[in-house]
Amino acid sequence: MTYAIIETGGKQLRVESGRFYDVELLPVEPEETITIEKVLLVNHDGSVHVGQPFVEGATIEARVLQHRRGRKVIVYKMKPKKKTRKKRGHRQEITRLAIESITLNGGVLSQSSEPTVAGDTTTEAAE
Numbered sequence: 001m002t003y004a005i006i007e008t009g010g011k012q013l014r015v016e017s018g019r020f021y022d023v024e025l026l027p028v029e030p031e032e033t034i035t036i037e038k039v040l041l042v043n044h045d046g047s048v049h050v051g052q053p054f055v056e057g058a059t060i061e062a063r064v065l066q067h068r069r070g071r072k073v074i075v076y077k078m079k080p081k082k083k084t085r086k087k088r089g090h091r092q093e094i095t096r097l098a099i100e101s102i103t104l105n106g107g108v109l110s111q112s113s114e115p116t117v118a119g120d121t122t123t124e125a126a127e
Helices: none
Strands: 002-008 011-015 020-024 033-036 039-044 047-050 058-079 084-104 107-111
Touching: 002 058, 002 084, 011 020, 020 058, 039 058, 039 084, 039 107
Parallel strands: none
Antiparallel strands: 002 011, 002 039, 020 084, 033 058, 039 047, 058 084, 084 107
């Protein structure tokens, strides 16, 4: 199994080809391809390449599926016996990426034919 650990949006994320992930908002239009070069680790069939801090020659090709907003987070602050209450909500802007391939030194280690997206399943019973 081939996977990589990348850095995007100030966070580290374990990615595999053929899957999709939600990351911080990226300034890229939907259906465009993006290359991620901040690869911290690549594991391919037991051989591990660790970067210091990044792996030289390792890139991740990903396609932007859509921009969306995350789940709502409620922030409620209250001071007892003071009649002070604040209720605020926040929704984070996120980008959904479909990982297409993991490459190392020009060689493709893992490539997907078509990533599967949750919620896009077709039911044959409805036909």
